Amino acid sequence: MIRSALAGAALASLTVTGAFAQDITLRIQTHLSPESMSGKQAAQFFDDLSVMSGGRIAIEPFYSSAVVKSVETFDAAVNGILDGDMTGGAYQTGKDPAFQFVGDPMGGYDTPWQMYAFLYEGGGMEAAQKLYNEFGMQLIGWWIPGQEALASTAPIAGPDDLKEWKFRSPPGMETKIFANLGASPIVMDFTEVFTALESGIISGADASNLSTNQSLGLYDIAGHATYPGFHSMPADHFAINKTVWDAMPEDLQRIVEVAMQKLSFRTTLAYAVDIQRAANELEEKGIVLHNWSPEDRATFRDAAVSAWDDFATSDNAKALVAQHKEFLGTIGLLGDN
Numbered sequence: 001m002i003r004s005a006l007a008g009a010a011l012a013s014l015t016v017t018g019a020f021a022q023d024i025t026l027r028i029q030t031h032l033s034p035e036s037m038s039g040k041q042a043a044q045f046f047d048d049l050s051v052m053s054g055g056r057i058a059i060e061p062f063y064s065s066a067v068v069k070s071v072e073t074f075d076a077a078v079n080g081i082l083d084g085d086m087t088g089g090a091y092q093t094g095k096d097p098a099f100q101f102v103g104d105p106m107g108g109y110d111t112p113w114q115m116y117a118f119l120y121e122g123g124g125m126e127a128a129q130k131l132y133n134e135f136g137m138q139l140i141g142w143w144i145p146g147q148e149a150l151a152s153t154a155p156i157a158g159p160d161d162l163k164e165w166k167f168r169s170p171p172g173m174e175t176k177i178f179a180n181l182g183a184s185p186i187v188m189d190f191t192e193v194f195t196a197l198e199s200g201i202i203s204g205a206d207a208s209n210l211s212t213n214q215s216l217g218l219y220d221i222a223g224h225a226t227y228p229g230f231h232s233m234p235a236d237h238f239a240i241n242k243t244v245w246d247a248m249p250e251d252l253q254r255i256v257e258v259a260m261q262k263l264s265f266r267t268t269l270a271y272a273v274d275i276q277r278a279a280n281e282l283e284e285k286g287i288v289l290h291n292w293s294p295e296d297r298a299t300f301r302d303a304a305v306s307a308w309d310d311f312a313t314s315d316n317a318k319a320l321v322a323q324h325k326e327f328l329g330t331i332g333l334l335g336d337n
Contacts, residue, residue: 098316107304122327147229152204
């Protein structure tokens with residue numbers, strides 16, 4: 001009887017140990033620093049994966065692009081140097097312009113929640129997954145810090161104020177959109193924005209969201225901002241090498257997907273609070289926040305969609321643009337185009 005009880009206890013111990021055995025280690029690189037708000041959210045995501053899987057998923061994280069350059073993270077995951085890419089799809093537009101419409105379909109959506117709805121309810125995941133799979137990766141999801149805000153030394157209350165407005169722009173599709181509205185975008189590095197504003201080389205800048213712009217000191221010079229933002233809402237992505245993903249058991253795949261949704265939504269909520277805090281502080285200091293009307297946003301969206309069509313030169317890009325347009329029509333943000 002005692003021997004039988006001891007054998008049962010040993011078997012139970014082995015079963016528990018097996019259940020908590022580490023099955024997979026994912027080497028994941030992000031361009032984010034561990035101290036940043038998004039970096040802290042990523043760390044929580046890594047911890048969630050470990051805890052929710054009972055230790056079967058272990059994460060080897062690399063912050064601040066410690067292994068390869070940010071733009072090379074995707075290829076490093078494809079080639080097995082890493083397992084996961086936690087940067088952004090827009091880094092890969094050189095491979096296929098379709099990645100622009102995963103990383104930032106500029107001018108399309110008013111809120112992050114609309115963009116999440118496109119991914120999960122509007123056919124976005126299926127269209128994007130086809131793109132990622134062609135390059136040997138599995139898209140797990142997007143996480144969106146929130147709407148970006150323009151900073152300006154002159155009022156930017158609507159589309160008319162963009163005519164001949166000289167501002168810092170990142171390269172790519174954004175320059176086409178603003179040029180369609182008569183603005184004069186100047187491509188320059190992010191680090192040059194403050195000096196260029198201070199010296200009057202530019203009258204405004206597309207840098208980041210309101211709270212980040214505030215931390216950079218842009219509103220010490222620029223007395224105007226768009227809020228809530230509407231022109232840009234970049235999403236970071238998390239993608240895993242498809243061979244690694246396909247080898248994972250389904251229960252672990254489900255854990256990764258669910259934890260990714262938590263990461264997405266908690267990130268957006270955290271930034272929403274921080275951006276609202278910044279808005280309150282800036283208004284108290286006399287910064288004018290311009291909230292464009294639905295009609296003015298529609299004007300900007302029409303200019304953006306025109307640029308989408310010009311930028312979508314591949315079959316994958318055309319498919320994603322068509323999917324975005326269909327969903328925007330479904331939620332009432334776009335008429336016939």
